[in-house]
Amino acid sequence: MVKIVDNIGWLFFDKILRMGVGLLVGVWVARYLGPEQFGLLNFAIAFTGLFGAIATLGLQGVVVRDIVQNPQGTQYTLGTAAIMQLAGGVVSFLLVVAAIGYFRPNDPLARSVVAILGAIMLFKASEIAVYWFESQVQSKYTVWVQNGVFLVFAAIKIILILQGASLVAFALAMLAEQILVALVLLLVMWRYGLSLSSLQASAARAKTLFKDSWPLVLSGIAVSLYMKIDQIMLGQMIGNEAVGIYSAAVRISEVWYFIPMVVVASVFPAILEAKKRSEDEYHNKLLNLYKLMVAIGLAVAVPMTFLAEPIVVLLFGPAYVAAGAVLAIHVWASVFVFLGVASGKWFLAENLQALSLQRTAIGAAANIALNLLLIPKFGEVGAAVATVISYAIAGLFADLFQAKTRSMFYMKIRSFQIFSILEKNK
Known part of the structure; x- marks a missing residue:
């Protein structure tokens, strides 16, 4: 029970810190960019968010459940999930680029910002580290990584404001933040859990994972539409x-x-x-x-x-x-x-x-x-x-x-x- 309460406490700390610091830095960025460019940045975030469910394939809950129920199959479960999310990330990125080209054919800035933020989908496979630590009731490690990097890039965004950076620079900073989170998460998982070399994948395991997760993909798409379409x-x-x-x-x-x-x-x-x-x-x-x-x-x-x-x-x-x-x-x-x-x-x-x-x-x-x-x-x-x-x-x-x-x-x-x-x- 102490372990569970400690885990919940770390997750709450993660939410509160991100909302507090995120609001303050977000306000500063909004003031600097002005309504027009701030609007384009948020449009790009919302647009790419529509395809996020395809990149993650609704696997989080399914993977965590399977690791807890069958610890002996952890290497196959995580390895297969990583390959599936890598493929989902590529498909999602291609859909993002194609869709923004269709909806904003004469807006090169919008296409550039959306493509940069869409590239975040290519690194969703690293979330297997989050699934691993969640299954072990050790979410404090993911909170350390995500919030440490988050605070570093909050400072970087402030520096960008002071340096008079462009909107594209802010989009690149957001992409760099996710790349660094992905790399450090995998490093921390290797240090405190599993090495990447021990992971394995199989078509049969992918089939069973997708059989359980596809309703969650549909749910994720519905939620994205619900939250972002406006x-x-x-x-x-x-x-x-x-x-x-x-x-x-x-x-x-x-x-x-x-x-x-x-x-x-x-x-x-x-x-x-x-x-x-x-x-x-x-x-x-x-x-x-x-x-x-x-x-x-x-x-x-x-x-x-x-x-x-x-x-x-x-x-x-x-x-x-x-x-x-x-x-x-x-x-x-x-x-x-x-x-x-x-x-x-x-x-x-x-x-x-x-x-x-x-x-x-x-x-x-x-x-x-x-x-x-x-x-x-x-x-x-x-x-x-x-x-x-x-x-x-x-x-x-x-x-x-x-x-x-x-x-x-x-x-x-x-x-x-x-x-x-x-x-x-x-």
């Missing part, structure tokens, strides 16, 4: 500056998303224990968790609605003042994101991952349709409205249309009666 559609339909304004608001809005992950990871084991004792106790604890998620979401959304513009101007400067209106709307998505994180654990506990994928796919489809409708009329604000509605559909209303999840829909509706928590505790 920035891509803004860039294509309005322009890079609109993406820059929107991205500034999203940076502030999403900085709170680590909260439900921390809370749910802390309390869900106790909820699962309650399930063993009594279904009524299990459902009562779930309801209280949902109420807590709604309460925290509202505690974030309500003040941010009124403070959005001054916070944006304080952090990003007057050039981004239009992001205030976007933030005041987008921050309400947090209520449904928090509910979605909590109910995501319920889907796992009930072995309903297929329905969870369906829910995400519905949200992605709604987001695309609403963006097509709202962006031409309302620009960045329309994209924010589309995000909130689609998150509400995926995190709440989609549960109404399946018999197995309908009870969760009614429970979530009841969770908005958050003041009953206070009444019980009087």
Whole structure:
């Protein structure tokens, strides 16, 4: 138990450090680049992110599970996964380059930045080191590596700002960061775990791994569409500056998303224990968790609605003042994101991952349709409205249309009666 708690603590430290330092450095980069180039950078990140699921092939959970269940086959599992992700990375990179050539044929800067960031996919095979340490409950090593390199390149980005570097230089720095992480991760795995020379691969093992992981590839694509499509559609339909304004608001809005992950990871084991004792106790604890998620979401959304513009101007400067209106709307998505994180654990506990994928796919489809409708009329604000509605559909209303999840829909509706928590505790 001490080992597990220590492992979770390192992962939380990783999230909090990256969000804190990432926000500060990201704000500085945004101020330096201005809305137009900052928008292009975020467009490129979102565009390449659409193909990330193809590069990783959804293997993380499957590989970790198989190593834990069959330690004797670790060399074959990791070696085969590395070859699969190397092939997936090459395919993903080629798709990125071809797609940006089609969508931005007359924009050489966009094609260059996307190609540079797309090259990150070629190094996804190094994530086998992450899988190995996760299977050994030793994630502290990956946290050391990733955060050490992250801090070094945060300093490099500041130097680039002071030196008046170009947008391409920032993209190259991001690529160099991922290359260094990949190399050091493999070195650390060799030092504390397995050597690369001991890894082996087989077609039969690849077949069994892909058989288990392909639904996760589809889920990853759906999640990428769900999370990134708004920035891509803004860039294509309005322009890079609109993406820059929107991205500034999203940076502030999403900085709170680590909260439900921390809370749910802390309390869900106790909820699962309650399930063993009594279904009524299990459902009562779930309801209280949902109420807590709604309460925290509202505690974030309500003040941010009124403070959005001054916070944006304080952090990003007057050039981004239009992001205030976007933030005041987008921050309400947090209520449904928090509910979605909590109910995501319920889907796992009930072995309903297929329905969870369906829910995400519905949200992605709604987001695309609403963006097509709202962006031409309302620009960045329309994209924010589309995000909130689609998150509400995926995190709440989609549960109404399946018999197995309908009870969760009614429970979530009841969770908005958050003041009953206070009444019980009087």
